[in-house]
């Protein structure tokens with residue numbers, strides 16, 4: 001990183017990247033504090049914003065307003081369980097032909113789909129008698 005790659009910035013990035021579990025800012029803060037005990041939550045927020053602007057992190061904004069962070073690597077989409085907030089990486093086909101026709105004249109640089117539903121643990125079959133492991 002050319003100018004001003006602070007230890008906080010790298011620690012925040014590592015906390016997101018190493019987990020691969022789409023942590024929220026609070027969870028990132030807890031991880032960063034193990035290495036940098038003095039870091040404040042607002043510093044973590046500032047560095048998360050910065051990393052997103054630099055294109056190193058992706059922010060998934062949930063309907064609830066909570067932001068989840070994801071390291072940018074291969075392109076993938078997400079499934080979100082509305083009951084337990086589990087976020088799962090899924091890989092979808094690229095833009096369907098039909099949408100491509102509607103996008104004529106525009107160039108897609110990135111694609112991000114958020115799917116909402118109920119995960120297997122929360123009982124995809126309406127929940128009746130679902131066994132939680």
Ligand SMILES: [Zn+2]
Pocket residue numbers: 081082083084085086118119120121122
């Ligand atoms: Zn769930």
Ligand SMILES: [Zn+2]
Pocket residue numbers: 022070076077078088089
């Ligand atoms: Zn992801």
